[in-house]
Amino acid sequence: MFSKRKITFICLAISLALIAEGCKKKVPAPPPPPPPAPATAPAAATPSAPVVAQFTAEPSTIQRGQSVTLRWEVSGETSNVSINNGIGTVRSTGSQQVTPTSSTTYTLTATGPGGTITSSATVTVVTTPPPAPNPPSTTAASHATVEQRISSEIQDAFFDYDKSEVNGGARDALTRDAAALKAILAEFPNATITVEGHCDERGSAEYNIGLGDRRASSAKDFLVSLGVPGDRLKTISYGKERPQCTESSESCWQKNRRAHFSPGQ
Amino acid sequence: MKRIVWMTGAAAATLAILAAQQTDFNIIIKGGTIPTLAVPDFRGDGQSQSFMTVFNQTLWSDLDGSGNFKMLPKGSYPLNVPQQLSDFKPAQAANRPGSGGGLAMSDWSSPPTQANYVTVGYAAPQNNLFVVRGWLVDLSIPDPANAGALAKTYIESMDEKGARKAAHEFSCDILQRFGATCLFGSHIYFVRRSGTLKAPVAEIWSMDPDGKNQRQITHYNALSDFPAVSPDGSKVAFTSWVHGSPEILVFSTGDPPRPILFYNQRGASVTASPSFTPDGKQIVFQSSVGGCCGVYIANADGSGVHAITTSRSNDAEPKVNPKTGAEVAFSSGRSGPEQLYRMNIDGTDVERLTDGTGEASNPSWHPDGQFLAYAWTRGYMAGAFNIFVMNVARRDYIQLTHGEGKNENPSWAPDGKHLVFMSDRTGRPQIWSMLADGTQQQQLTSEGSNLHPVWGK
Numbered sequence: 001m002f003s004k005r006k007i008t009f010i011c012l013a014i015s016l017a018l019i020a021e022g023c024k025k026k027v028p029a030p031p032p033p034p035p036p037a038p039a040t041a042p043a044a045a046t047p048s049a050p051v052v053a054q055f056t057a058e059p060s061t062i063q064r065g066q067s068v069t070l071r072w073e074v075s076g077e078t079s080n081v082s083i084n085n086g087i088g089t090v091r092s093t094g095s096q097q098v099t100p101t102s103s104t105t106y107t108l109t110a111t112g113p114g115g116t117i118t119s120s121a122t123v124t125v126v127t128t129p130p131p132a133p134n135p136p137s138t139t140a141a142s143h144a145t146v147e148q149r150i151s152s153e154i155q156d157a158f159f160d161y162d163k164s165e166v167n168g169g170a171r172d173a174l175t176r177d178a179a180a181l182k183a184i185l186a187e188f189p190n191a192t193i194t195v196e197g198h199c200d201e202r203g204s205a206e207y208n209i210g211l212g213d214r215r216a217s218s219a220k221d222f223l224v225s226l227g228v229p230g231d232r233l234k235t236i237s238y239g240k241e242r243p244q245c246t247e248s249s250e251s252c253w254q255k256n257r258r259a260h261f262s263p264g265q
Numbered sequence: 266m267k268r269i270v271w272m273t274g275a276a277a278a279t280l281a282i283l284a285a286q287q288t289d290f291n292i293i294i295k296g297g298t299i300p301t302l303a304v305p306d307f308r309g310d311g312q313s314q315s316f317m318t319v320f321n322q323t324l325w326s327d328l329d330g331s332g333n334f335k336m337l338p339k340g341s342y343p344l345n346v347p348q349q350l351s352d353f354k355p356a357q358a359a360n361r362p363g364s365g366g367g368l369a370m371s372d373w374s375s376p377p378t379q380a381n382y383v384t385v386g387y388a389a390p391q392n393n394l395f396v397v398r399g400w401l402v403d404l405s406i407p408d409p410a411n412a413g414a415l416a417k418t419y420i421e422s423m424d425e426k427g428a429r430k431a432a433h434e435f436s437c438d439i440l441q442r443f444g445a446t447c448l449f450g451s452h453i454y455f456v457r458r459s460g461t462l463k464a465p466v467a468e469i470w471s472m473d474p475d476g477k478n479q480r481q482i483t484h485y486n487a488l489s490d491f492p493a494v495s496p497d498g499s500k501v502a503f504t505s506w507v508h509g510s511p512e513i514l515v516f517s518t519g520d521p522p523r524p525i526l527f528y529n530q531r532g533a534s535v536t537a538s539p540s541f542t543p544d545g546k547q548i549v550f551q552s553s554v555g556g557c558c559g560v561y562i563a564n565a566d567g568s569g570v571h572a573i574t575t576s577r578s579n580d581a582e583p584k585v586n587p588k589t590g591a592e593v594a595f596s597s598g599r600s601g602p603e604q605l606y607r608m609n610i611d612g613t614d615v616e617r618l619t620d621g622t623g624e625a626s627n628p629s630w631h632p633d634g635q636f637l638a639y640a641w642t643r644g645y646m647a648g649a650f651n652i653f654v655m656n657v658a659r660r661d662y663i664q665l666t667h668g669e670g671k672n673e674n675p676s677w678a679p680d681g682k683h684l685v686f687m688s689d690r691t692g693r694p695q696i697w698s699m700l701a702d703g704t705q706q707q708q709l710t711s712e713g714s715n716l717h718p719v720w721g722k
Contacts, residue, residue: 161647162602202648204626204640204673205717206491206538207596207603209504209511210551210558210579213535217557235534236510237557241488242465248648265509 049114050076050092057098057106057121067099068123070106078112100125146184146191146263153180156258157219162203164214166222170259174219177261178226185232192264195220197237198244200253205240212237219259234264300443302334303373303380305346307397310389316428317388320397323432324384326475330707331436332682332700333445334382341377343367348387350400350416353409370412374404381405382414384439388431395427396420399435401442415442429477448474448678452518453685453709454482454492454501455696455718469503471518474678474685474698474720476709482522489514493540494721496587500525500565501721502539502548511537513550513567528567530554538582541565543590549573549583560595562610573612579603582627585610588634594618594657596626602647605639607657618660619643626650629676629684638665638675638684638701652686654701665703676719677701685709687716 054073062068074081074092082089084107087096092110105122144152154177157170166174185191197216199208216235224230245252304325309317329336344365347353356369366372373383386399401415419434421427437447452471460466469482469492483489488506495502501522502515512529513536516522529536535553542549545565552561554570556577563570574580578599586592594607600617603624608615619625623642627650630637637657640650644664650673655662666672670690677684678698685698691708694716699706 162598200648203603203624204582204596204650206551206581207579207598207624207626209535209537210553210581211598213553213557214579216534234510236506237535238488238506239511241467241490241506244462246462 048076050074050078050081050110050112050117052108052110052117052119055106055108055119055121057123060122061124061126062100064101064125064127065099067097069095069097070121071095072108072119074108074110076110076112077114078110080111081108083108098123146188146193149180149184149187150193150261150263153184154261156260158254159215159257159259161200161253161257162211164197164211164218166218170219171222174222174259175226178223178228181223181228181233181261185229192232192234194234194236194262194264195223196242196260196262197235197239198242198256198258198260199240200256201240201243201246201248202253203240208239209237210239212239215257215259232264299333299335300381301337301379302328303337303342303378303383304328305339305342305383305385307386307388307399308348309387312390312393312423313388313395313428316395316423316425319425320388320428320432323429323475324436327433327436327447327449328439330698330705331440331445331447332705333440333443337378337380341379343372343378347385349385349398350402350409350413352385353402353412355409370402370404370407370409373402384435386435388428390423391420393423394420395423395431397431397435399438401439415439446680448680448683451679451720451722452494452498453676453696453718453720454494455710456490456492456716457481457710457712458694458714458716469501469516470715471501472696472709474683474709476696479710479712482516482518483514491538491717492719493538494518494719495541495545495565496543496722497545498722500541500545502527502541504537504539510534513537513539513548515539515565526566530567530570540582540584542585543587549585549593551581551583560593560612573610574608574615575612580606584628584630586634587630587632594628594630594637596628605637605655618655618657623647624650627674631677632679632681638677640673640675652684652703663703665699665701666706672697674717678720679722683720685718685720687718 053075056071057068078092080089081092085104100123103124105120107118107120109118155173157173160167195216197212199212216237220233220235243256245255306321328334345367347368353370354368356371373380381404383402385402386397388395388397397419399417400413403412403414406412415438417438419431421431433449437449440447451474454471456467457470458467466486467488467490469489470479471482472479485507490504492501492503499518500515501518502513504511505514513527515525515527517525533552533554535558537551539548539550547562548565549560549562551558558579559575559577560573560580560583561570562573576599578597580595580597583593583595591610592607593610596603597606603626605618605625605628606615607618625639625641627640628637635657637655639653641653642649645668650671652665652672652675653662670688672686672688674687675684682701683698684701687694688697694714695708696710696715696718697706697708
């Protein structure tokens with residue numbers, strides 16, 4: 001094996017040298033026309049029927065509303081692979097989530113030059129018993145996460161173009177936010193809240209990092225002045241990296257010049 | 266069609282001399298007389314035929330995009346194209362009447378072609394490799410035997426990549442013959458944005474100067490932006506939100522790229538827009554330590570931090586003069602809307618460079634340290650940036666783009682003759698390159714949104 005390779009290598013090296021030598025003197029002929037297309041197509045191998053290597057539904061028993069993953073793998077030559085019950089034509093290997101509302105048998109049909117083969121997988125759907133009522137709670141809000149509380153109770157504060165001062169509208173928003181933030185932080189003693197500073201698309205992205213930081217800081221300073229604990233407010237500038245809209249209009253720009261609140265990381 | 270761009274060393278000197286006369290800014294790159302060049306298509310033998318379109322297009326774009334030649338249109342060439350230097354015959358023996366000409370050098374140097382030089386050559390397969398022989402023929406020398414200004418053989422892989430590489434190498438050799446150095450082998454680092462509005466993703470990428478061989482450097486699935494390359498091309502530093510607040514990360518640019526340790530100051534809410542000093546040993550950046558934001562300097566690993574500016578008026582994008590290492594250009598909001606400033610690297614002698622109109626940002630030093638390319642909204646709406654070049658000593662400037670969308674983030678090529686920049690003229694931010702006189706504008710990226718290019722080694 002090794003010696004054979006070695007001989008091949010030597011032959012290759014010699015022919016390379018010869019060709020390289022020849023090249024210095026010889027002009028290659030102008031490019032010949034492309035070879036004619038082969039007269040006959042190569043004889044096709046005798047087709048064999050496709051084989052369904054796998055067709056499963058997991059889990060095979062679910063409660064109504066849950067979903068099941070169908071997985072299949074068909075080998076051999078196929079012209080069409082399909083699954084009934086509304087799934088239709090699929091690739092020869094794949095998976096798909098389905099949510100049958102009642103017990104269903106899925107049939108996979110694989111057709112190829114060698115014939116057609118089918119395979120089935122059944123999903124049993126059991127009806128769910130009605131859920132138990134929620135235990136009574138002291139306050140309805142205690143089930144909300146910090147994230148939910150922020151998104152429902154805290155408003156963005158908006159800024160003027162190229163400015164980071166808390167102006168009239170922002171003062172009102174942050175004054176309302178301060179009360180809600182104090183309540184949330186009191187209820188979640190381990191939580192921190194991030195004040196994000198954002199900018200509109202104007203100005204350079206680099207400059208806007210600083211501008212966003214100044215907006216976040218002045219919003220935080222204002223909140224702290226209203227009694228929100230400063231050690232539980234963090235600031236992050238996103239500059240103009242995370243706009244909430246992308247139109248080049250004053251209404252979009254105004255939406256993006258903001259201090260926004262999110263759960264601390 | 267994308268075109269590669271090239272550099273010439275002489276251009277920097279020309280730029281400096283001619284910039285003294287502002288009206289001559291527009292001819293700084295093309296200069297007065299540049300040679301006329303005929304570049305007929307090479308033919309390929311056998312298997313190599315399939316890659317000749319790529320080869321011929323690449324060779325043409327490289328030479329055309331270099332700005333070093335007046336390219337003569339292919340329609341003006343004689344009918345018979347020599348395939349090698351020895352195909353040229355002495356004038357009297359070359360052409361029978363009615364043959365269409367081409368085998369005498371005078372057929373190329375006289376009208377309608379009127380070339381100073383012509384490239385000839387061919388490709389052929391050899392041991393399944395793509396082999397190109399190429400000549401540059403100096404048509405001013407009467408004897409064909411002595412007219413070969415360049416004769417080279419290139420052996421590459423038998424595929425499009427190989428054909429492209431052979432064309433790049435041939436054009437590099439031609440450029441070097443004219444005292445120019447080519448940019449093939451340098452890299453452009455940039456940011457590709459994807460994801461959704463709520464969950465945007467920005468990763469650092471690199472590519473060749475013609476936009477080919479795009480390679481993803483970071484895979485954080487987070488926001489990373491503002492790449493800067495070390496002077497030797499071995500490191501890329503950038504700003505990343507991967508750990509929360511913006512901080513500096515550094516990667517090696519080898520294959521595969523790897524993170525390099527960098528110490529960020531704890532507790533700073535902003536540590537951003539890094540760039541390297543010319544010796545590569547230090548990094549200048551924007552930091553909110555002590556208030557947002559000042560210009561700081563640290564060792565390349567982030568240790569030994571100290572402040573350069575103390576005004577806390579949103580100083581950003583510090584860039585150290587690559588020639589002197591002694592001054593810093595930066596943008597700042599200290600006098601109102603963002604403007605460009607310069608100062609000594611110890612923070613003294615701060616001067617505003619732009620006149621206070623509009624917003625000015627994104628300073629990029631020319632390799633000679635005399636010019637800054639930058640983005641400015643002067644004459645346009647807020648946020649509508651165009652690319653300008655300023656002679657820093659004289660404060661006069663030229664405008665290179667003129668409202669074709671927003672044009673930002675200029676960065677000089679190592680040759681000082683080309684710029685790469687971002688333009689959203691196609692509707693999305695994409696990376697473009699151009700000659701420093703504003704001509705030869707070429708789109709380099711088209712997939713996704715791409716911005717913040719920086720041209721390194």
